[in-house]
Each structure stands twice: as structure tokens, then as C-alpha cells.
Amino acid sequence: MRFYSVWLLAVCLVLACAGAQYSYAGEVDILVQKLVEKGILTPGEAQQIITETKEEVRKEVAQGKSYSLPQWVQNTKLKGDLRLRFQNKHEKAANDYSKDTNIGRVRVRLGLESKVNEKLLAGIGIATGSGDPRSTNISFGGYSSKKTVVLDYAYAKYAALPWLDLVGGKMLLKDVLWEPTDLIWDTDITPEGAALQFRKGLGEKADFFMNTGVLAVDTDTSSDNDAPMAYIIQPGIGYKLNDDVSLKGAFSFQAFDNVKSHTSSTYSSASNSGNSVKGTSSYMYDYSMINPALEVKIKQPFRMAGSNIETLKLFSEYVENLDVSKKASGFSAGFQFGHDKVSKWGDWQFKYIYAMLGRDAVLDVLPDSDRYGGKTAIRSHEGAFTFGLGKNTSFGIDVYRSERIGMAAKAPETLVQVDWNMKF
């Protein structure tokens, strides 16, 4: 009898595949109910068959839609964003001279990610910019001149094993390192070289990860035959204390070798306003940095007080350059609360970060370019508010109040950025 019922259902499934999908789902319901009434199936088995059959039919419809697209379209994702910005910078020098600069800027990024095969992914992105590794903004002006677009990233990612990815090329920063703030690395930087990403679950509550990478920093020059290279290793752990509280922590060692005596980048602030230099533009030191970092995420942190605030994040990181003994450390600490993601009307987020960087704590082509122009020897407060204007569009205001430390003059600077963001 059981065999008969299974056979009957199998016949019906074949009919469903033949095309009469929607009407068939209802017929299966009736048939299965009859089998329940006759005691051939239990109500539980009936529920299982009805639900699973409906799901199978829905899947076939969805696959039909998906398969109707050309294969290369199915394997390729296109993404991008547009940001319009008004920026005011108020600078104050030692003699009380002050200066205000107002500019309009635009940032456009367009990227595609294509699955070459089951294990290999290729990503290519272009963006507005002038080549500055820390910025894809382009300023309005130049009598409405046409603006330049540059290659932002181009990488290949190979999923060698379920727990190991190999990445090479001009990569996304997240494929090389995890960082809770932009104390050391501006998030716009796309490092060049190769990286390994390792991850392993440690029971139901913890995950272990390790990022390692070898990066090209600059090429040889005629006066200096050893090209500066960076070597990175970052083991870390994610741990879920309970449904509401989770932690993520990592300890990285980042060695920038052969930087000493190498000519500084045109995009760095070296000379007398950034890292220590020999002569006018050669770095005085190498940069072997240790960097512990921690982030705590709490869901609905103020529930007890009747507040519906979705998420609170607390984060901090520290950096010390082991190759230098003075002015060689820095740290950041801050918090973010509001919605986890700003994706629709009414979603909001507020973030505050305090950051301090000694003059030779990090290589000065790396830190956030908005924090005192990306220089070292600074301390800074940053407050940022983002408000969702609709699906995939938001308004943001970001204020930095920064000043020099360990310099003759503090030369404070206030930077206000008002943004309209659109993602597509």
C-alpha cells in the first residue's frame, strides 16, 4: 500500500515537471488528503509531502527564470555607487590665520564580479580619482573639465578549500585584513600582491580566522635597489557570547621592509609634516607594526530602558612601530549605534571615533585621508551620522576635528563633509 502511494505521488511529480505546475500543487493537496483519510499517510508525512512538493515547484519556476538568462550574465554581478559631497575645511595656523575651503566632490565606483568557474572569481572595479591610493573622490572645478576614471581594483580569488581562499592582484582591503577602524589603513586602499585567507569554526560559538599577505609597496628606484614590500599576518577570533553579544578580535603584525631610505610617495605626507625623513623626501625608518584590535557588537543594547536601538558597537585598536622608539604608537577607540545597516527610509546610524597617531606609528601613505589629510602626528575626533532616505540611498554628515601633536603648532582643522549616497 505504501509503495502504491509513493508511486502515485511520483507520477504526479513527473506531471508537475511537465508543465502543469501551479494547478498541480493543488491536486497534490487533494490526493495527499485522500491518502491521509485512508490511513496510508500520517498527517505529518502529508504535511512533509505537500510542503516539499510546493517548494520543488517554486524552485523549478525560479530556475526557469534564471536559466533563461545567458550564462555570462548569470555568472556576473554588477555593483556600484555614486556619492555627491559638499566639503568645508576650516584650518587655523599658529599666527591665528585661518582659512576656509569649500569644495564639491563626486565619487563614482563601478565594479563587476564574475564567476570564472566553481572555485574561481574575478573582480574588476573602476572609480573616479586621480590615482591617489586613499581617495576615489574627484573635485568639481577646472571650468567643468572632464573627470578621470582609474582602475580601482582587479583581483582573482580562488576558493582552494572550503576554509581557504587565495587572492591575488590589486585586491580589496577586506581580502587582506580585518580592521574595526581606519586608524592604520584607509578603507579606499586596494593593496597589491597576494593574500591567503584562512577560517575555521571552533564549535558553535567561535570562529578562528587568519589573514596573511605579501604586498608590493613600491618599485625599485635607481638609487635604491630593494623594493619596499609589506608582509602581513593577522590571526583573529570571532566569539558569540549569546544571541545578543558577540566579539571579534585580532592581532596583526605588519612589516613594511626596505622603506628606510626609500623615496616617499607623492601621495604621502612625508617631509616635515608626516613620517620622519632623511633629506627632503627619503623615509628615515622601516615600519614593523603590531596591531591588536577588538570589536564588541551588542544587539538591542538599551532594551531594558524601552529603547528599540538595534545595535551598539564598541571598538578599539592600538598600533606600535617596533622599528622606532619614540612617537611610534597610536590608538583609536569609538562606538557606533543605531541600525546595523542603513538600507531604507528612517534607518540611521551614529559613529564616533577618537584617534591618535604618533609621527612614526604607521607609514603615512596608509591612514584615513580625511583625518587631517591622512597625516601622522595627529589626534582627532570624528562624529558621523547617516540617515536612510529610501531604498539604497542615504544622507550623511561626517565631522572631523583634528590637530597636530608633537609639533610646534597644533594647527587645528575642522572638516565637515555632507554626503548624498546612492548604491545600485
Added chain:
Amino acid sequence: MRNLISRLWVIVLIMLGMVAPCYAEKIVIEGSTTVLPIAQRAAEVFMDSNPAADISVRGGGSGVGIASLIDGTCDIADASRPIKDSELEKAASNGRSPKANVVAMDGICVVVNTANAVNGLTRKQVKDIYTGKISNWKEAGGSDSKIVVISRDSSSGTFEAFGELVLKGEKARPDALLQASNQAVVSAVSRTPGAIGYAGLGYLTFSVKAIDIDGVKPSKESVLTGSYGIGRPLFMYTDGKPKGAVKNFIDFVLSERGQRLVEEEGFVGLK
């Protein structure tokens, strides 16, 4: 420094090579927090009788589990809702074929104090009580007494299911008394004459009265047949028809023993 780093790289590569064999036959389960207790309990019992099995179970929510199945980072996606069309399309374009495996039903009873004269409500009335539109039992066919609303804390799967099936996304009244477990809800309702609460069918005791919803009594059969309105299937999605270690585990969950575990966790078993 460069030599040191080169050696570190070699060590890292050796470590990665050493841990590679450990991954044979490992099952990663991820997804719905509602299904999590079933998956955890079944994994524990399954591993006890199959010492070679290595099952890792994580929560994260149905969407997270399904996304991981589509990305190939988990073997089984726990879900308290059917997969969405957009997820099916994404899966198809990623070369995955999610197969729904119904492993249990989630049935939620609405309970009142045994002294309460009300024997049944419509789902709309229950919604109105929980959202504050009805605050006195006389507005719902009972005596003139204030309704004390008892709910679950927002981290529970039962809260999530009740919100979806009854409240339809609206929020419960802010003065609802929140309880940390199904047993605590039943206990609070049994002690409070004007109280209303909800709990999984498996937690029902004689200390409270389970009321009819839209004229249907809550029972294992009415949940399984779908005639009782506050019920939903719970899924373990696999990529295609389950095979190997994954099939063994799903078969275990659907076995008599596995379904007993489902009922012990307060859900409705299919057997």
C-alpha cells in the same frame, strides 16, 4: 626581518596543510534560531552514536543560513520560512539547487487562565489584544476585567513566529510582560486571572486553557494538517537531494528517535 617573515609564511602553509585532512565528512549547519535547538539536540545525539561524525551547528537566522548554502559555506541551512524566490534565483545562478526537507512543525497555542470564560478567539482578536486595540476581556466575549498581556522576549523563535503569523509585523503593546521561556509564560498565565499568553504546543499543561483560534482547537493533528492557523513548517535545506553524511543526519532527524527529540524541544513532530 625578511627571513623571519618568510619562515612565518612557511609555518602558516604547513599549518594549513596539516589541518586539511580534518575536514573529511564534516557537516556545517547554519541558520534559523527557531530550528537551532532541534539541530543542536539532534547533532549531539547523532554524534554520540556516530563518533566519526563532526557536526558544527550555528544560528544566525534563516536568511544567513540560506545565503551560506547558496555560497557553499554550509551543508544544511536551517530555516523557519520557505526559501524566497529571489534566493532560489540566486541559488540557480550559483549552480545550487536548494532542496526543502521539512523536519518539524512549529505550532503556537494561545493560552488563558483556567478561570477565564473565553474559549476561543479569532486571529484578528488576538492581534488586537497584543497590539493594545482590545484591553478588556468584555470586548472579546469575556467578563469585565483588564487583559494582562504576556509575551516572549524578542530573542526567542516563538516570539518571531507569533509576530509573523499573528501580529503580521506589528509590535506588541509596550507594557506586555516578557517571559524568558515557554514554561515561564504558562506559569505566569496560570497564576494571573486576566492573563493571555502563547507557547509552543509541546509546553501546554493542564494549568492553563488553550483556546480555539478561528474555531480550530490547537492539537498536533490540526497543526500538521494546517487547519490550525498559528503553525508553520520548519526546514533543513540541502543543496540537492541529501547525500552521504548529510543524508544520514537528515534521515536521523526524520526517524522516530529524531522526531521524539523534536517534540522534547517543544515542536510538533511529523511522526
